Amino acid sequence: MFYTSTRDKTLRVEASEAITRGISAEGGLFVPTEIPKVSLSDLQDLIPLSYIERAKKILALYLTDFTPEEIDYCVNGAYKAGKFSSEKVAPTVKLDGSASILELFRGPTCAFKDMALQLLPYLLTTSAKKTAPDKDIVILVATSGDTGKAAMAGFQDVDRTRILVFYPDNGVSPMQKLQMVTQEGENVGVCAIRGNFDDAQSSVKKIFTDKAVGEKLAENGLMFSSANSINWGRLVPQIVYYCSAYADMVEAGEVKLGEPMNVVVPTGNFGNILAAYYAKQMGVPIAKFICASNANNVLTDFLTTGTYDKNRKFYTTASPSMDILISSNLERLLFMMSDGDDAAVRGWMDALSKDGKYTVPDDVFAKIRENFAAGCADDDKTFATIKATYEKDHYLSDTHTGVAIAVYNEYVEKTGDKTPTVIASTASPYKFPKAVLTALNGEAPAIDEFDMAAELSKQTGTVVPPQLASLKEKKVRFDNVCDIPDMEQQVYDLLHI
Ligand SMILES: *Cc1c(COP(=O)(O)O)cnc(C)c1O
Numbered sequence: 235m236f237y238t239s240t241r242d243k244t245l246r247v248e249a250s251e252a253i254t255r256g257i258s259a260e261g262g263l264f265v266p267t268e269i270p271k272v273s274l275s276d277l278q279d280l281i282p283l284s285y286i287e288r289a290k291k292i293l294a295l296y297l298t299d300f301t302p303e304e305i306d307y308c309v310n311g312a313y314k315a316g317k318f319s320s321e322k323v324a325p326t327v328k329l330d331g332s333a334s335i336l337e338l339f340r341g342p343t344c345a346f347k348d349m350a351l352q353l354l355p356y357l358l359t360t361s362a363k364k365t366a367p368d369k370d371i372v373i374l375v376a377t378s379g380d381t382g383k384a385a386m387a388g389f390q391d392v393d394r395t396r397i398l399v400f401y402p403d404n405g406v407s408p409m410q411k412l413q414m415v416t417q418e419g420e421n422v423g424v425c426a427i428r429g430n431f432d433d434a435q436s437s438v439k440k441i442f443t444d445k446a447v448g449e450k451l452a453e454n455g456l457m458f459s460s461a462n463s464i465n466w467g468r469l470v471p472q473i474v475y476y477c478s479a480y481a482d483m484v485e486a487g488e489v490k491l492g493e494p495m496n497v498v499v500p501t502g503n504f505g506n507i508l509a510a511y512y513a514k515q516m517g518v519p520i521a522k523f524i525c526a527s528n529a530n531n532v533l534t535d536f537l538t539t540g541t542y543d544k545n546r547k548f549y550t551t552a553s554p555s556m557d558i559l560i561s562s563n564l565e566r567l568l569f570m571m572s573d574g575d576d577a578a579v580r581g582w583m584d585a586l587s588k589d590g591k592y593t594v595p596d597d598v599f600a601k602i603r604e605n606f607a608a609g610c611a612d613d614d615k616t617f618a619t620i621k622a623t624y625e626k627d628h629y630l631s632d633t634h635t636g637v638a639i640a641v642y643n644e645y646v647e648k649t650g651d652k653t654p655t656v657i658a659s660t661a662s663p664y665k666f667p668k669a670v671l672t673a674l675n676g677e678a679p680a681i682d683e684f685d686m687a688a689e690l691s692k693q694t695g696t697v698v699p700p701q702l703a704s705l706k707e708k709k710v711r712f713d714n715v716c717d718i719p720d721m722e723q724q725v726y727d728l729l730h731i
Contacts (some may be wrong), residue, residue, distance in 0.1 A: 235298045237264040237466065240569040241583070243576040248299040250361035253467035254371075256460030261443060261583070262576070264466045265566050269515040270295035272477065274492050277518065280481040285323035285474075286313050288481065289353075292474045295516075300360065308356035312471075317342060317352060319699065324349065324475045326482045326656065329627045333498075333642060333655045334488060335635070336479045343413060344662035344699050345555070346506065347384035350463075350471040355388045355395065357467040358459060362394070369457040372729065373397040374442055376434035376462060378502060379406040379554045380661065382424070383413040385461040390419035397461070398423045398728050400434045403715055406554055408683045409665050409702060416708035423728035424712035427721065430548055432560050435462070437721050447722065454731045463505030464562050472509030473516070479656050480518045488654045494521035496655040498645075500638040501525045501533055502556040504563035506658060511567065511605065521653050526641035527610040528553045533561055537608035540599035542582075543591040552613045552669040553633040555661070560586070568594065571601045607649075611640035617673035619643065624674060630694050632661040633669050664690065664702050 237252040239245045241262030247255075252264035272295075280288045289309045297305060313323050318340040326334045341348025362371055373395060375385050382399035389397040401414060403426040414424050427434050441447055442458050451457055463469060476497065483489045497520055499507035507525055514520040527534050529549040536542040544559040551557055565579060572578050572594075585592040594602070611619065616633055619640035623629050631639060638657050645651065663670045667686035671678040674693065678686060684706045687698045716724050 235270065235296065236267045238267050239263065239576070240265055240565050241576055241580045243574050249297045249466070250299050250364045253357050253361040253465065254365045254459055256458070256465045257439070257442065259443070262579070263464055263562070263565050265569055266296065269512065272517045274517075277477065277481055278484070278491055280477060281485045285478060286310060288478045289313065289471070289474045292477050293470060296470050296473075297357070299364070304360050308353060308360055311356050312353035318348075322482075324478060326479055326486065327629065328486070328488070329623070329629055332646075332652050333657050334483065334486075335629065335631075335659045336475065336656045337659050338475065339632070339659060339662045341384070342387050342701060343380070343384045344665050344702060345380035345384055346658065346660040347380045348387070349475060350468045351381070351384040351388040351461060353471045354385075354461055354465070354467045355392045359392060359394065361467070366457060368455070369452075370394045370396065370455055371459050372451060372456050373459055373461045374438050374725070375399045375460075376431065376438040377401045378431040378557055379410040381462065383410065383417065386414070386417045386419065386422050386424075389421065389461070390417070391421060396421045396423070396456075396729060398425070398725060400425055400427050400438060400721060400724075402426070402430050402434060403428055405430055405550060405557060407666050407668075409667065409705070410554070412683070412705045412708075413702075415710045415712045416705055417711065425721075425724050425728070426715040427718060428715065429718045431558055432548070433718050435560065435562070437718050438462070441722050441725060447725075450726075450731065454729070456729070456731075462562070463503050469505055469509055469512070469563070472506055473512045476510045476513035476520070477516070477518055480513075483654060483656065489519075492519060494519040494653060496520070496522045496524060496651065496653045498524040498526060498638045498642045498655060498657040500553065500556060500634040500658065500660055501527060502558040502561065504533065504561040504567070506660070508563045508566055514605075515570075522651070523606045524642060524645050525606055525608040526638040527608070528556050528616070528637050529610065529612045530557050530559060531610035532559050533564075534608045534610040536564075537602065537606050540596070540602075541591060541593040542586065544586070545590040552616065552666065553637050555634055556637065567602070568598070571598050607645055609641035609644050611637045615640050617669070620670060620673035624694070630663050630670070630696055631659060632663040633666050633673075634661050635659040636673070662699055662702070663696075664698050
């Protein structure tokens with residue numbers, strides 16, 4: 235199997251090269267030239283397997299230039315016992331009615347990013363051995379809060395890699411910030427920027443594809459790669475858990491083998507929900523993808539009108555990992571929905587960067603509408619949903635998951651669609667203790683984050699994840715802040731070149 239680019243479909247590279255490069259030279263994203271299939275009996279065969287064994291089977295279909303030994307090594311390392319707080323790695327929990335929660339936050343940093351970023355360092359170092367054996371890899375990350383920490387946790391002290399993280403100074407929760415600035419490891423660097431996530435992401439993309447910067451790195455034996463969800467190595471691990479969730483839904487008797495489920499995903503960069511769409515293309519029975527946004531509802535509007543327009547107010551919300559107006563992975567969906575029309579994709583992406591908007595033609599939009607529904611919830615609605623879900627189902631959700639549950643409830647009310655549904659839960663409530671306490675009680679006491687976490691634990695009888703509680707004792711290692719134009723210099727400083 236080969237990978238091509240959404241902006242140049244004549245390109246052919248193997249999985250290892252797509253993963254090492256992160257983004258294609260002309261700015262497009264790597265996508266598989268064909269999507270491997272799983273049959274219903276393949277899905278049934280997943281049921282008795284552990285998550286690790288399920289992952290090996292699915293990943294082997296996409297990473298066709300990896301040997302079975304390499305896949306074993308990568309997957310065994312990523313999901314080994316003790317790293318995730320559930321033996322099932324990504325368990326499902328049944329709520330009242332037709333919905334089950336797919337808990338993707340049981341990893342080392344308490345966000346769903348761990349599902350991919352525990353595996354990516356293995357995929358990337360294995361790929362780099364094949365494609366760039368003489369270079370050390372520099373990972374540049376723009377983060378809206380969770381990616382930065384999860385990426386550093388994955389890459390910490392991984393041989394022949396360095397990782398540099400930029401986050402919006404006022405755009406992450408205090409717990410998220412503490413997680414990043416206390417990160418240990420000889421190969422990590424962190425810098426706050428004066429700007430929002432989209433500013434950080436655009437600037438990282440620019441540095442990343444700048445020829446002169448690339449040459450300077452090469453002179454020092456270095457090359458860039460990406461741990462953002464534009465990297466295929468981030469996306470492919472996420473396909474696994476939708477296949478796995480379907481097997482679990484069948485095993486739990488929630489769906490019969492072959493019958494469809496719906497999937498609800500709290501969405502930012504469109505990576506997580508796109509992974510679910512790949513699972514459907516493979517043969518996993520999924521009827522609808524329900525895309526949930528917060529007040530930054532650019533995707534809700536796109537999925538209901540066919541026009542993507544980022545010219546709008548940017549809101550800082552209680553679900554910061556979804557505070558995004560440019561959803562990079564949508565480009566991959568557009569490529570698929572236009573039957574691989576790379577010229578059209580280039581046109582839309584040019585329009586997006588020039589005018590901040592584009593409209594897709596009716597036939598493309600019709601295909602999108604067939605699969606995707608969308609909705610949004612502001613902070614008030616999200617808080618009310620967190621409280622109601624806790625009181626009704628005794629399930630405590632974080633703010634991002636709260637957005638998803640709110641949008642799902644509204645979807646069911648509007649459509650009457652009772653299809654068994656999996657709602658992706660993307661973070662531990664303890665990453666956002668102030669917001670969650672406010673949701674439950676109408677206010678949060680004026681105490682520090684750790685005391686709030688303790689209070690939340692006392693009130694709900696749930697446990698503070700030890701990796702968050704222990705941040706209190708950790709030393710702050712990074713306190714630098716820079717302006718957007720200075721990010722390139724920061725890269726050189728952090729790399730000492
Ligand atoms: C990153 C993130 C999201 C958004 O995921 P995308 O793949 O970017 O759509 C949602 N919730 C949480 C907690 C996240 O960290």
